[in-house]
Amino acid sequence: MGLPHWSSKEAEVIELHINGVRHRVVGEPNRSLLSVLREDLDLTGTKYGCGEGQCGACTALVEGRAVRSCITPVHLVAGRPITTIEGLAQGGRLHPLQEAFLEVSALQCGYCTPGMIMSGLALLTANPDPSEAEIRRFMNGNICRCGTYGRIVHAIQRAAQKMRKEGRR
Ligand code: FES
Numbered sequence: 001m002g003l004p005h006w007s008s009k010e011a012e013v014i015e016l017h018i019n020g021v022r023h024r025v026v027g028e029p030n031r032s033l034l035s036v037l038r039e040d041l042d043l044t045g046t047k048y049g050c051g052e053g054q055c056g057a058c059t060a061l062v063e064g065r066a067v068r069s070c071i072t073p074v075h076l077v078a079g080r081p082i083t084t085i086e087g088l089a090q091g092g093r094l095h096p097l098q099e100a101f102l103e104v105s106a107l108q109c110g111y112c113t114p115g116m117i118m119s120g121l122a123l124l125t126a127n128p129d130p131s132e133a134e135i136r137r138f139m140n141g142n143i144c145r146c147g148t149y150g151r152i153v154h155a156i157q158r159a160a161q162k163m164r165k166e167g168r169r
């Protein structure tokens with residue numbers, strides 16, 4: 001008989017603050033944030049791509065900064081504010097980045113899109129008026145297999161403009 005993934009001896013209760021909601025999860029503290037989001041909390045908007053920190057599909061924000069959730073042990077983010085794609089729309093309105101991605105069709109299959117939007121948000125939080133070169137540099141670790149990079153840059157520029165106009169970050 002094989003060993004279980006974690007024994008009850010190793011299990012810990014971990015409190016997570018995700019999109020303004022507190023969750024208590026029980027499990028092995030070195031599990032990835034991505035597996036806890038998807039498997040325990042049913043927050044499946046954050047995608048599994050490479051599982052090795054190389055593609056950006058799993059990007060979430062911790063204290064406003066982009067992290068690769070597939071390689072982030074969940075215990076490291078306990079008690080810190082986490083934002084996932086599910087937390088962006090407010091009051092029935094999509095976030096300006098989500099609107100802009102739709103408006104300029106910055107997606108084809110859409111698999112990379114949540115990660116692209118979360119990285120875009122981290123960028124615009126730190127730099128509300130990035131140049132095209134700054135966008136390309138910042139988004140460099142996010143891979144789109146459909147090759148929609150040009151439209152993704154355009155969407156981020158458009159969202160940045162909207163957000164400045166609305167005075168939001
Ligand atoms: S799935 Fe995390 S970076 Fe690829």
Ligand code: FES
Binds near residue numbers: 110
């Ligand atoms: S839209 Fe298909 S991977 Fe980016």
